[in-house]
Amino acid sequence: MADLPFDLADVRLAAAAWSRIVESPDPAAGALVAELGPGAALDWLCTVADGRHDAGDPRWRQAVERWAPRLHRLDVRRELDVLDRLGGTLVVPGDERWPGGLDDLGAERPFALWIRGDPAVLRRRGVAVVGARAATSYGQHVAAELAGGIAEAGLSVVSGGAYGIDASAHRGALAVDGTTTAFLAGGIDRLYPAGNAALLESVAKAGAVASEVPPGSVPTRNRFLARNRLIAAISASTVVVEAAWRSGALSTAGHAAALSRPVGAVPGPVTSMASAGCHRLMREQSAVCVTDAQEALELAGGAGEHLPDGRAAPLGLLDGLDxxxxxxxxxxxxxxxxxxxxxxxxxxxxxxxxxxxxxxxxxxxxxxxxxxxxxxxxxxx
Amino acid sequence: MADLPFDLADVRLAAAAWSRIVESPDPAAGALVAELGPGAALDWLCTVADGRHDAGDPRWRQAVERWAPRLHRLDVRRELDVLDRLGGTLVVPGDERWPGGLDDLGAERPFALWIRGDPAVLRRRGVAVVGARAATSYGQHVAAELAGGIAEAGLSVVSGGAYGIDASAHRGALAVDGTTTAFLAGGIDRLYPAGNAALLESVAKAGAVASEVPPGSVPTRNRFLARNRLIAAISASTVVVEAAWRSGALSTAGHAAALSRPVGAVPGPVTSMASAGCHRLMREQSAVCVTDAQEALELAGGAGEHLPDGRAAPLGLLDGLDxxxxxxxxxxxxxxxxxxxxxxxxxxxxxxxxxxxxxxxxxxxxxxxxxxxxxxxxxxx
The missing domain is CATH 1.10.10.10 (Winged helix-like DNA-binding domain superfamily/Winged helix DNA-binding domain)
Structure with a gap:
């Protein structure tokens, strides 16, 4: 099965192949590719998978068994053709366009990014604004306001392209002609969810739509969870706007915290289940209470210093008196x-x-x- | 002016007199009374005020000049008569009914408490639930819910008897036949504000209405601020439900923090100015985000352990799966x-x-x- 119909010495092709073979995150694959480089790692995999070479350690043999099924009829040039037709870009580690923040993921770093739009947007300082699909109008309003303020300050708004908070965040950034990035769980040829396809087209035009899986990949539940680590890693900080007590948005916050990126949460009515996860983050994970764009920017590292503070209240009678x-x-x-x-x-x-x-x-x-x-x-x- | 028409050896009368003479907090007076006892301190004050004795240190002379004006026609027996007619109780430090939490105020400890209702309620473990007068219906709802849960757990709900959050907190405790205490800024003969008079009568019946100033005293702005330290000190923890960016309720939280009492804040919509002070407490003062009575009780020290946790969500598909x-x-x-x-x-x-x-x-x-x-x-x- 092993001989592949493309040149393993081509780093881009080899990296793209790994992004097809491995279901992320898979630290064994990440470590192997980091050690040997994607071409040599792929060569090693092929020789072990077809029995020409022994894997050695049983854990490596197990890993090869995990990866081998996808070597079958693997031809990543088809995915690259799709990317070309979409006018997209493949960016791999080592490329000057590679967003360095992802390197903090270590062995869970993606093998490649499949991008529609401007790859440079991914290297811009960004704030993740994420939250529940089942958002309230309050949450959507606040997400759009936050994203607008972040984008106006020149930072990129990073989110997941989902309904609810994610969509409002992208829209808020677009509304002020700002930049925004959507990380998809599936391939960038299928703008998912379908109801957000027009929005995601706009995101790709004004910013970027990116994925670690090649075109044609379906967005599975596990890929949604895996995708969240990319949103957290590429952003200087993560703000959760609305999230139920159990919510995927909390996993993004968890990744951000694990990467020592600051995490913010927007409070809401305690009577709203849509805010329960945000309050939980504040109570259990020491998330910072974020109420406006300025506070979100402070969280991302002082970028909000030059914004006017509109909150100075008029002095009351007793102010300034001893x-x-x-x-x-x-x-x-x-x-x-x-x-x-x-x-x-x-x-x-x-x-x-x-x-x-x-x-x-x-x-x-x-x-x-x-x-x-x-x-x-x-x-x- | 100095000879007073009552027996200085009567500790209760002397303490009551100090509560009339001094505008709290006045650490010099607190230190003097703590050192000499209220009777001897009053005797010293009288002899210095009428020139029979020198104050010594100029700072003491200055203090005597501050206290002397109220020695004029001082007869605290009139205030005690009013207290008797109201069926009230005077409790002073050293009395077994004295609430020990107030001792943490040190030199700012009150000289006496003028109480309507059951003095024993003041010694019960309590949680302060305070907030804005200009409360929203959301804030009032949450305050009543919190107070109801706290009272049902057997703790006392402490507040300030004001319109808005305070009133809702008292009402929430009364609604479950719980106990509650209102600390007034003025005398307990004038149930202020007048619109809450009926409520405060109910508080006095089911719990206690207390003040550090004698009957007849008007509730001045400074007395409102001074009163807040009593609410903070007598309570195991303080929860602020709604507060504007600048709000008196924040001063109660400040006193609680200064006394190393835990401070909680109830979040609300970031679009609501009535919650801005709560969010500020979380951001700037490390107040704990409190969303229900159980969390308020945890803040007060584990008293909520036995409450059922109604939040265990049904297991979703992926829960419990590796x-x-x-x-x-x-x-x-x-x-x-x-x-x-x-x-x-x-x-x-x-x-x-x-x-x-x-x-x-x-x-x-x-x-x-x-x-x-x-x-x-x-x-x-």
Whole structure:
């Protein structure tokens, strides 16, 4: 079975073949390819699979048995033809276009990325915005707002192309002409789910749609879970917008945490099951509470420093007053005026302290005097 | 001015007098009374205030000047008469009914507590449930739910008697015939705010209404802030339900944190300004995200251990399956059946692994075989 109809010395072809042979993540395959390079590793696999060579360690023999079924009629040139027809790009480790963040996955690093759109987008600093398919309108609104703010700051919004939060995140980035990347669980020739096909076409135009499995691969449940590690690894941080108590989005957060990437979670009503997973992340995984794009950017590493902080509230009456002055102001009658001795008694302060505080409050225009009596100025209620 | 119309050797009267003289918190007064006892401290104050004795250190002189104005016509027996007419109780430090949690306030410990209702309630393990006056219906709902669960577990719900979250917390405890305590900023003869008077009467009947200031005292802004330290100190933990970015409820949380009491915050929609302070507590003060009564009780120290956990979700298809078995199940066609070799290729596993996994799945009733072909069992989609 073993002789393959393409040149094993072609690193791109060999890497593409590994992305076809192995069901990720498979650390044994990752270690083998990292050690020998994809071509030599494939050659070794072929010679062992057809009995010309012994695997040695029984664990390697077991691994070969796992990989061998897919050597049958393996011709990755067909997948590359499909990629060409889609105008796509294959990027493999060692390529200057390879996103370095994925290297942190070690032996679980993908063998190749099949990309529609601009591969350079994958190397841009990104924030993963992920969450439940069964999202509420609240969650979708917040995801779009977050993604819009992240994209406006020049970062890429990374997500999984699914219904619900993922779709809102991609849309939020597109709405501000930002860049966004969708990692698919299946091949990039099948834009899944079908209902998001038009959205994913737009993502591919403005950013990139990427997968570690070749065109033609179906999106299985396990591939969805495996795909989540790519979203986590390629992003500087991961923010979960809505997630049920058990949710695939939590696996992305788990991968991010395992990679020491910061994890954020957007709170929501405790009465909403769609936010239960986010609250769980905050309680059990020390996820940071994220309420707006600025906080998501802070999580990604200070990139939000230049954003305006719109939250400075107007100073209330007691702000900026020392405690003695605030007590004196408190002790002045709401209407009319009072002598210093009465104010002192009401405030529980000495006459000297009250006189000194009234002087400062007078300078600030907060109080006025009528002979020996003091009153609040209008508006200082 | 100095000779007072009551016996300074009566610790209760002397402590009550200090609660009238001092505007809390006043650490100098707290230290003086702790050092000399309330009677001797009051005697010292009188002799210094009328010039028979020198204060010594200028800071003490300054303190005496702060306290002296309220020695004028001080007769705490009138306040005690009001307390008697209300059927209330005065509890002072050293009394066996004194709630020990307040001692953690050190020099800011109150001099006395003026109580309507059962003083024993104040010694019961309690959880503070506090929040904004300008609460949303969401916040009020959650506050009542939390308080109900806390009270059902036998703990007391502590709050401030205000409109909004506080009122909902008291009501939630009363609704399950639980105990609850309201700490007022003014005297317990004026149930403030007036709109909550009937509620506070009920609190006094089922629990307690307490204040550190004597009857007749008006609830000033500074007294609201000072009162918050009592709520924090008497409670095992503090949970903030809704709070604006700047909110008095945050001061209660600050006191709790300063006393090393755990602080919880209930999340809400990030689009709700009423939850902004809660999210801020989680981000900036490491407040724990609290979503239900059980979590509030855990915060108060394991008291929730015996509550049923209603959150165990039904096991989904992939739960409890090892990763190999789940990949095999994934690889079986949705309809019809497939031979082992095809399943192995689809799953990216060896034939041996697939056979072994199918055997286990067969025993679990998740797959069935048709001769040499395997299929999913009905319902295992």
């Amino acid at each position: 405690q003695v002055a605030s007590r004196v102001l408190d002790a002045l009658p709401a209407r009319g005026s009072a002598p210093v001795a009465n104010v002192a008694r009401a405030a529980g302060l000495s006459v000297a302290e009250v006189r000194s505080a009234l002087g400062r409050l007078d300078l600030d225009g907060r109080v006025g005097r009528d002979g020996s009596r003091w009153r609040r100025r209008r508006g200082q209620s | 990763q190999v078995a789940s990949r095999v199940l994934d690889a079986l066609p949705a309809r019809g059946s497939a031979p082992v070799a095809n399943v192995a290729r689809a799953a990216g596993l060896s034939v041996a692994e697939v056979r072994s996994a199918l055997g286990r799945l067969d025993l679990d009733g998740r797959v069935g075989r048709d001769g040499s072909r395997w299929r999913r069992r009905r319902g295992q989609s």
